[in-house]
Amino acid sequence: MTTVVELESPADRLGVSETFERLPTFEFQIAGMIGASPPLVWVSGPDRHAVEAALEADPTVDVIASLADASDDRWLFRLEFGPELEEFHEIVSENNGAVLEAAAQDGTWSLKLLFHDRDSLSAAHSVFEDREFQVSIKRVTSLDDPSGGTSPLTSTQYETIVKANELGYFDVPRKVTLQELASELDISHQALSERLRRSHAALVSEELSNRMTPTGIDS
Structure with a gap:
């Protein structure tokens, strides 16, 4: 999930x-x-x-x-x-995850991470604790939980984002081109472009919805 x-x-x-x-x-x-x-x-x-x-x-x-x-x-x-940040990123990647957002204020980093399932999140969290990253979890959302009423990413979209992140597609400058990533995933250039656009749109829509709807959780 x-x-x-x-x-x-x-x-x-x-x-x-x-x-x-x-x-x-x-x-x-x-x-x-x-x-x-x-x-x-x-x-x-x-x-x-x-x-x-x-x-x-x-x-x-x-x-x-x-x-x-x-x-x-x-x-x-x-x-x-x-x-330290490179180590943090490696822990996330090694546990089937990706870093979606990162920001900081008042001496504290705030990060949003995407994982394949809760087991992957738990495994990463254990490593964070072992290496004393002092993480404090503020919110966990299961995107494809039917009870949640939303399903922003399909499993295929998730796997595409993780692979793109692993190969450096989101790096600046990019370490892999769209064509190279498409070849790695064995799909056409156009199909990959559409999949990435839909994935991005789904994540943005979910983020805007979360920010506009009170969560009932104090930060």
Whole structure:
């Protein structure tokens, strides 16, 4: 049963804790799934110069590029995080999962992970505990649970997203082309493109629905 889990982990375990100490109002959101390549990251704080200086001084992250301003209070960087985040990502991937979203504020990372089933989630959670990631689970959703009334991803869509994530399709730059991924999955280029669009649309629709409907769970 496809499962999405939302969890938190402290910045002193996943990275950029020193940036939060220097700039308490610092926030960031990784643009897209986490892969092996340095991701694009939306950041905000008191001002761009202060944010960049704090990141440059933080030993747990490298500033690869500072891109054009997006607005007066939100800027786009390419950041390379330390081995802690890479280790976290490997645990997820090795247990049939994918990282859908990652963001942080107030010294805490918030992540949304997708797993093939609850057993895979449980296995990953055990490793997180063994390696002291100090994760705190906030919400678990079974996407194809009939009682839930929604089924955003089919098993085929899930397997496609996981394979695309494993091969680096969501990395920036991509490590595999759409054609190469289609060959790996033994389907046509057009069929894969349509499957990815439908999967993305299903996940976005589910996310918007969750955000607009009260969950009754205090965060």
